[in-house]
Amino acid sequence: MDYSNLRVNAKRLRSSLEEMAKIGGTPGGGVQRLTLTDEDKQARDLFVRWLMEIDCEITVDEMGNIFGRRPGRNNALAPVMSGSHIDSQPKGGRFDGILGVMGALEVMRTLHDNGIQTERPMVIVDWTNEEGSRFSPAMVGSGVWAGALKLDWAYDRRDVNDKRLGDELVRIGYKGGAPCKFFPVHCYYEFHIEQGPVLERERKKSSVHQGIVSLLWGDVYITGEGNHAGTTPMDARHDALNAAAEMILRINRLPSRVGGNMLATIGEIQNHPNSRNIIPDLVHFTVDFRAWEGDIALHAWDLLCEECQGIADRYGCPARFEKTWHVDRSPFDEKLVQRVLDVATEFGYLNMLWVSGAGHDASYTNQVCPTAMIFVPSIGGRSHVEVENTRWEDCEAGCNVLLHCLLRGANELEQKK
Amino acid sequence: MDYSNLRVNAKRLRSSLEEMAKIGGTPGGGVQRLTLTDEDKQARDLFVRWLMEIDCEITVDEMGNIFGRRPGRNNALAPVMSGSHIDSQPKGGRFDGILGVMGALEVMRTLHDNGIQTERPMVIVDWTNEEGSRFSPAMVGSGVWAGALKLDWAYDRRDVNDKRLGDELVRIGYKGGAPCKFFPVHCYYEFHIEQGPVLERERKKSSVHQGIVSLLWGDVYITGEGNHAGTTPMDARHDALNAAAEMILRINRLPSRVGGNMLATIGEIQNHPNSRNIIPDLVHFTVDFRAWEGDIALHAWDLLCEECQGIADRYGCPARFEKTWHVDRSPFDEKLVQRVLDVATEFGYLNMLWVSGAGHDASYTNQVCPTAMIFVPSIGGRSHVEVENTRWEDCEAGCNVLLHCLLRGANELEQKK
Numbered sequence: 001m002d003y004s005n006l007r008v009n010a011k012r013l014r015s016s017l018e019e020m021a022k023i024g025g026t027p028g029g030g031v032q033r034l035t036l037t038d039e040d041k042q043a044r045d046l047f048v049r050w051l052m053e054i055d056c057e058i059t060v061d062e063m064g065n066i067f068g069r070r071p072g073r074n075n076a077l078a079p080v081m082s083g084s085h086i087d088s089q090p091k092g093g094r095f096d097g098i099l100g101v102m103g104a105l106e107v108m109r110t111l112h113d114n115g116i117q118t119e120r121p122m123v124i125v126d127w128t129n130e131e132g133s134r135f136s137p138a139m140v141g142s143g144v145w146a147g148a149l150k151l152d153w154a155y156d157r158r159d160v161n162d163k164r165l166g167d168e169l170v171r172i173g174y175k176g177g178a179p180c181k182f183f184p185v186h187c188y189y190e191f192h193i194e195q196g197p198v199l200e201r202e203r204k205k206s207s208v209h210q211g212i213v214s215l216l217w218g219d220v221y222i223t224g225e226g227n228h229a230g231t232t233p234m235d236a237r238h239d240a241l242n243a244a245a246e247m248i249l250r251i252n253r254l255p256s257r258v259g260g261n262m263l264a265t266i267g268e269i270q271n272h273p274n275s276r277n278i279i280p281d282l283v284h285f286t287v288d289f290r291a292w293e294g295d296i297a298l299h300a301w302d303l304l305c306e307e308c309q310g311i312a313d314r315y316g317c318p319a320r321f322e323k324t325w326h327v328d329r330s331p332f333d334e335k336l337v338q339r340v341l342d343v344a345t346e347f348g349y350l351n352m353l354w355v356s357g358a359g360h361d362a363s364y365t366n367q368v369c370p371t372a373m374i375f376v377p378s379i380g381g382r383s384h385v386e387v388e389n390t391r392w393e394d395c396e397a398g399c400n401v402l403l404h405c406l407l408r409g410a411n412e413l414e415q416k417k
Numbered sequence: 418m419d420y421s422n423l424r425v426n427a428k429r430l431r432s433s434l435e436e437m438a439k440i441g442g443t444p445g446g447g448v449q450r451l452t453l454t455d456e457d458k459q460a461r462d463l464f465v466r467w468l469m470e471i472d473c474e475i476t477v478d479e480m481g482n483i484f485g486r487r488p489g490r491n492n493a494l495a496p497v498m499s500g501s502h503i504d505s506q507p508k509g510g511r512f513d514g515i516l517g518v519m520g521a522l523e524v525m526r527t528l529h530d531n532g533i534q535t536e537r538p539m540v541i542v543d544w545t546n547e548e549g550s551r552f553s554p555a556m557v558g559s560g561v562w563a564g565a566l567k568l569d570w571a572y573d574r575r576d577v578n579d580k581r582l583g584d585e586l587v588r589i590g591y592k593g594g595a596p597c598k599f600f601p602v603h604c605y606y607e608f609h610i611e612q613g614p615v616l617e618r619e620r621k622k623s624s625v626h627q628g629i630v631s632l633l634w635g636d637v638y639i640t641g642e643g644n645h646a647g648t649t650p651m652d653a654r655h656d657a658l659n660a661a662a663e664m665i666l667r668i669n670r671l672p673s674r675v676g677g678n679m680l681a682t683i684g685e686i687q688n689h690p691n692s693r694n695i696i697p698d699l700v701h702f703t704v705d706f707r708a709w710e711g712d713i714a715l716h717a718w719d720l721l722c723e724e725c726q727g728i729a730d731r732y733g734c735p736a737r738f739e740k741t742w743h744v745d746r747s748p749f750d751e752k753l754v755q756r757v758l759d760v761a762t763e764f765g766y767l768n769m770l771w772v773s774g775a776g777h778d779a780s781y782t783n784q785v786c787p788t789a790m791i792f793v794p795s796i797g798g799r800s801h802v803e804v805e806n807t808r809w810e811d812c813e814a815g816c817n818v819l820l821h822c823l824l825r826g827a828n829e830l831e832q833k834k
Contacts, residue, residue, distance in 0.1 A: 196648030213647070217693065228800050229682035229705045230630070230774030231613030234672045236798060241683055245665035252659045255651045265646035266658055267693045269686065276634065276684045276703045278801065286693045288646045357647030381653060383645050384695065 004346075006114065008403055010396035013106040017395070020046070020086075020102065021094040030386025031094055035087035035129040036064070036165065041172035043086045043098075047126060050105060054112040056124070060176025063154060064128040064169045065141045067178075070108055072121040072410060078184040080118075080409040081369075082107070082402060083125030084192060085141075085361060089133050093388020095193045095395075099376075101126050103191040103399045107406055118410035120186055127361045128169075129157075135165045142361035144180045146368045151180060185369040187336055187409040190362040191402045192373060193390050197381025198354060205349040205397050207375045208340035209356040211331035212363050214294035216301055218287035220247065221320040222312060226273065226281030241271055241280035243315035247308045251287060258300045262291040263357060292355040294328050329355075330363055336372035336405070343404045349397050374401050421763075423531065425820055427813035430523040434812070437463070437503075437519065438511040447803025448511055452504035452546040453481070453582065458589035460503045460515075464543060467522060471529040473541070477593025480571060481545040481586045482558045487525055489538040489827060495601040497535075497826040498786075499524070499819065500542030501609060502558075502778060506550050510805020512610045512795075512812075518543050520608040520816045524823055535827035537603055544778045545586075546574075552582045559778035561597045563785045568597060602786040604753055604826040607779040608819045609790060610807050614798025615771060622766040622814050624792045625757035626773040628748035629780050631711035633718055635704035637664065638737040639729060643690065643698030658688055658697040660732035664725045668704060675717045679708040680774060709772045711745050746772075747780055753789035753822070760821045766814050791818050 023046070024031045024039035033039040044066060051058055056068035069079065084100025104124040111118070127145075132138030135157035143149035155166030169175035199207055224240025248266050255262040265288040272282040287304065289297040305321045312319035337353070344351035356373065365371045376398035379389040440463070441448045441456035450456040461483060468475055473485035486496065501517025521541040528535070544562075549555030552574035560566035572583030586592035616624055641657030665683050672679040682705040689699040704721065706714040722738045729736035754770070761768035773790065782788045793815035796806040 194648065195645050196650070197653045198648075198650065201653070215647075225799075226802060227798065228612050228775055229680065229684060230632075230707050230776070231611065231615075231800070232680070232798060233613070233615065233678070234669075234680060236614045236618070239669070239682075241686065242665060242669045245662040245669075248659060248662035249666065252651075252656070252662075261650070263646065263649070263651060265656075265694065265696060267646055267695050267697060268691045269658065269688050271686050274685045277682065277705050278684050279682060280684060288694050290647050358645055359647070381644065381649060382642075383648070385643060 003407055006110065006403065008106045008110045008396065008399045010392065012109065013102060013395060013399055014392050016102045016105065017094065017098065020098050024088065026091060026386055028091065028386035030091055030388065031088050032090055032092065033086065033088040034090065034134040035131065036134070036168035036172055038172070040087055041174065044126065044174060047086065047101065051124070054109055056108070059178050060174055061178040061180040062151065062176055063141045063144050063180040064174040064176065065145060065180060066126040068124045070111070070122045072118045074119055075121055077120045078186040079121035079123045080406050081123040081125060081185045081188045082190065082406055083127065084190055085127045085130035087129060087131050089131055089384045091386050092384060093386060095388060095390045096195065096383060097130055099193055099390070099395060100191040103402050106399055107403045110403060118407065119413055120410045122406060122410050129165065130361055134159045139359060139361055139364055142364040146182055146364040148364055148367060182368045186412070187333070188362065188365045188369050188371045189336065189402060189405050190360060190373045191398055192360060192375055193383065194375045194378045195358055195383035196378065199375065199377035200379065200381060202352060203350060204352045204377070205394060206344050206351045206401055207354045208337050208351070209332060209354055209373050209375065210292070210337060211329055212356045212359065213290045213292050214297055214329040215325070215327050216289040216297040216323065217325035218301060219322045219324055220285050220287065220308065222283045222317050224279065224281045224317045227279045229277040229279060232279060237279055238316040239279050240283040240317050243311055243317045244269070244283040244285060246311050248285065250307055250311065251304055254300045254303060258296050258303070260291050260293050260296040262289060262296050262300060264289055264300065290357045292329055330366050332366060332372045333370035336370050339405050339408060340372055340374055340401060343401050347397070347400060349401070374398050374405070420824055423527065423820065425523045425527045425813065425816045427809065429526065430519060430812060430816055431809050433519045433522065434511065434515065437515050441505065443508060443803055445508065445803035447508055447805065448505050449507055449509065450503065450505040451507065451551040452548065453551070453585035453589055455589070457504055458591065461543065461591060464503065464518065468541070471526055473525070476595050477591055478595040478597040479568065479593055480558045480561050480597040481591040481593065482562060482597060483543040485541040487528070487539045489535045491536055492538055494537045495603040496538035496540045497823050498540040498542060498602045498605045499607065499823055500544065501607055502544045502547030504546060504548050506548055506801045508803050509801060510803060512805060512807045513612065513800060514547055516610055516807070516812060517608040520819050523816050524820045527820060535824065536830055537827045539823060539827055546582065547778055551576045556776060556778055556781055559781040563599055563781040565781055565784060599785045603829070604750070605779065605782045605786050605788045606753070606819055606822050607777060607790045608815055609777060609792055610800065611792045611795045612775055612800035613795065616792065616794035617796065617798060619769060620767060621769045621794070622811060623761050623768045623818055624771045625754050625768070626749060626771055626790050626792065627709070627754060628746055629773045629776065630707045630709050631714055631746040632742070632744050633706040633714040633740065634742040635718060636739045636741055637702050637704065637725065639700045639734050641696065641698045641734045644696045646694040646696060649696060654696055655733040656696050657700040657734050660728055660734045661686070661700040661702060663728050665702065667724055667728065668721055671717045671720060675713050675720070677708050677710050677713040679706060679713050679717060681706055681717070707774045709746055747783050749783060749789045750787035753787050756822050756825060757789055757791055757818060760818045764814070764817060766818070791815050791822070
């Protein structure tokens with residue numbers, strides 16, 4: 001069969017996204033649909049109703065992950081799978097996560113409308129607690145599914161009101177009976193907004209990532225000498241915040257020195273005693289380095305330690321540098337990545353190959369099955385904010401790429417590799 | 418009478434300070450004697466007992482200020498007065514405040530031992546809530562006495578547990594019946610530790626201040642663009658903390674540019690959302706400028722606004738600069754200041770004239786009666802910390818200066834000026 005003229009229904013995709021955006025909609029035009037709240041339940045219920053309308057088999061596993069399965073011609077074959085998450089940041093946008101779920105749903109609706117039967121079954125998934133805003137950490141549903149996190153540990157995550165994730169699953173009626181455990185998947189595609197400004201700046205309609213970058217987290221602690229702001233001459237001070245300021249400037253300049261599109265962020269700072277008229281005696285700040293080449297982040301960390309030690313010495317403020325987390329990059333499946341590029345090129349979409357600086361559920365699926373992601377531009381590069389936005393025509397383009405990637409995967413009879 | 422050989426009893430001064438240091442003594446060698454707590458009451462009771470032992474008339478006013486009056490030959494004349502405060506910082510030292518109270522007590526005990534009658538009465542005072550650590554602001558007892566603060570407003574100050582200052586005065590039995598109101602005082606001397614490193618560095622035994630410096634408080638607010646740390650290229654960022662770091666460095670360098678021994682302190686910083694992997698979108702920090710010449714602090718503030726605006730523009734981070742408080746310098750009484758210098762020189766103590774960067778109860782008394790202060794060195798310049806320390810021989814020297822300044826004032830018959 002030649003499906004080359006098959007396209008998704010852009011109007012229906014938009015209307016589904018708009019209907020979902022009403023659930024937990026904020027006055028600022030975003031959504032607040034924290035995981036396992038009443039809003040999450042309401043959105044899940046609507047999603048399940050839509051799955052049933054196209055005759056999907058629904059499975060909810062013990063982590064609350066929802067799977068909708070569309071049978072294929074040969075149901076003994078491993079399915080193709082796609083999805084993302086319904087939950088949002090506290091003041092999140094209308095596309096983050098939900099675009100990947102509604103996009104996969106639109107693919108299935110398109111197949112349903114056209115009476116297309118695929119060789120392999122096709123599965124759509126909503127992963128529980130991708131954001132990690134209510135229950136830390138992020139990507140817990142996919143993490144347990146992939147075997148990287150323990151189920152009981154996940155159940156024990158608590159929100160600020162001390163509610164357990166496990167109890168909240170029961171409360172909203174989404175603690176399912178199926179084991180939360182990896183099953184064979186032929187290929188997994190996740191469709192997502194970029195959450196950064198690169199595609200817009202490069203005037204591309206879509207992109208695919210080679211994989212997820214390596215990440216290094218560090219913590220810097222600087223000890224100064226607390227003293228009275230009114231009685232301590234400038235040249236007798238050991239001001240921990242002043243030393244920190246010089247370090248922060250230095251660290252922000254590291255990426256341009258080490259190259260490789262490295263990113264460096266100081267997102268968090270604690271200052272003690274944080275009193276207007278006392279010279280700071282203790283400062284802690286965090287460091288977040290990301291680079292596709294893991295060596296670059298490690299090299300930058302070495303430079304940081306050496307140069308910030310010099311600054312600390314100059315201020316007479318002892319400093320401690322702790323590398324607290326380092327994960328190597330996670331390259332996506334080359335064949336799946338190439339297929340995204342091919343499909344986008346066939347459709348005439350300006351597209352590009354890039355690396356992802358952000359974590360996604362695809363990070364965990366990538367550990368157990370061939371995985372790739374499809375990205376569409378974020379207007380102004382904004383995300384995790386209410387003004388997050390994406391053009392409807394870009395949503396449509398990305399969804400068409402998803403449709404054809406899934407279709408090709410679903411009609412591929414031989415097991416990959 | 419020639420009193421030139423009269424000296425205080427250094428051993429008794431030390432033993433009184435050591436006994437006081439037991440009340441609220443901390444494992445770290447400091448004291449925690451927050452205002453109007455049980456520890457404050459215990460120390461007040463001991464102080465009152467000691468005053469009674471030398472036949473002082475005790476008056477407690479409605480603010481809990483304790484006055485011990487030693488009659489003179491002519492009790493119609495305005496008294497000389499000296500004192501400081503018994504309350505401490507949460508983890509304060511064994512000299513801050515209490516040295517000025519025990520020092521004045523030692524002066525009176527010395528006069529008592531030697532049967533010396535002065536022309537004028539002599540009054541010793543313990544001011545309530547100088548520190549402001551439990552009930553903000555600081556120097557409330559002397560402020561109400563000088564008419565600068567309202568009594569009812571002072572009563573309504575609340576601690577973190579929502580206890581009212583007025584209620585706590587009643588609870589510990591120190592809400593007295595006398596009105597808290599300025600009465601004529603011939604001269605007021607306050608004896609205090611320096612709380613800075615200058616005397617030690619200059620190898621002086623004591624100093625007197627010309628007055629209290631002018632003070633300028635400001636607040637800087639910087640708005641950045643919150644974004645994902647993993648998806649936002651370095652050159653597409655508007656990082657409010659990075660801009661703040663550059664401003665903090667610049668501000669710390671202002672004193673060396675404007676001269677006049679100006680001090681600049683950034684003591685407090687708030688960063689939003691203060692999350693490890695989000696680019697900061699809002700930073701607030703405080704500015705504390707102190708200089709003897711008020712124009713210098715104002716000039717520095719103008720430079721700050723101009724130069725930090727340039728930094729803000731470069732980062733694309735709008736900034737707001739608010740001058741929130743400015744008080745002009747408060748010069749002490751010239752004749753009293755000169756007397757401190759004269760006495761110290763007669764005794765052969767290396768001494769110096771200096772300016773005070775810190776507020777003291779003397780700031781308020783200076784508004785209504787001739788005032789000067791006597792300072793002795795702080796070891797390592799440390800204060801408001803448990804390791805705060807002063808040599809016993811320096812306590813003795815300062816106390817002898819206080820004795821003779823008070824004695825000369827008390828025997829001065831004509832009203833000053």
